Amino acid sequence: MTVTILDGGMGQELRRRSQKSVTPLWSAQVMLDEPELVVDVHRDFINAGARVITVNTYAATPPRLARDGAPAWFDRLHSAALDAAHQARDESGRDDVQIAGCLPPLVASYHADVVPDAQSCLRDYQRIVAAQANRVDLFLGETLTLAREACAATQAAKHSGLPVWMALSVADDAGDRLRSGEWLAKAANQIKSAGADALLVNCSAPEAISISMPILAATGLPFGGYGNGFVAAAHLKPGGTVDSLAAREELTPQAYAAFCAQWIASGAEIIGGCCEIGPAHIAAIKQNFG
DSSP states (O other): OOOEEBOOOHHHHHHHHOOSOOOTTHHHHHHHHOHHHHHHHHHHHHHHTOSEEEOSOTTOOHHHHHHHSOGGGHHHHHHHHHHHHHHHHHHHTOSSOEEEEEEOOSSOTTOGGGOOOHHHHHHHHHHHHHHHGGGOSEEEEEEEOOHHHHHHHHHHHHTTTSOEEEEEOEETTEEEEETTSOBHHHHHHHHHHHTOSEEEEESSOHHHHHHHHHHHHTTOSOEEEEEOOBSOGGGOOTTOOGGGSOBOTTOOHHHHHHHHHHHHHTTOOEEEEOTTOOHHHHHHHHHHHO
């Protein structure tokens, strides 16, 4: 079985490299202030073994820009992020790297209670898809905590004609449930019916993802996972900054690769990393499974 390797966590890697203070828009703010860092991180993940890199627009959604920045930044941020991903791929000299458009939570990570209604979700995801579709190879929904939001993202992305991968975030102590409390199995089948081409679990504790993998396998779609290295991700409040979260020091590259081995043993075909998973972790995955 061929394993597709994703990149790791862009936001936390930028936090380590940037001289700027962390803001609620963080990774999007870096696109304005230090875009060269984004190119460097993309390229380092490619060099480590990633064959899919995700556009750095996680924080550049219409609702988040309205709350934390300026709505007028939308086009500029998406264009700059697409430029950075293409520059990194070009500089890497690899023609086997795909660029994934990013469909993140619209308002906040980990908090299903702030997800807009279905019509608002669809409208905002359609805007994101339109901004990226001509310059990406696929779309990747990330860290989605509610089936309604993930289905809206899927429906919007399907109109692009590109492959659509959807990644859900599960409770760190209950890998069979989304952070919303919804059952993963039910949500996964709803998203499959909406047209997703692959299903993943991301930005959750690796232990929880190990529980999730057989549930995704039962859908019959290609599936996978990419975990985070936070002690407790759900402590991040809407509008908060990532410096409030602590990293798991014991989750070394080899320790993380060992979790990936469990997922692959369950049939996972798409593996990568999220927050606190850096190029060294991706290199360990590549060494063991690439």
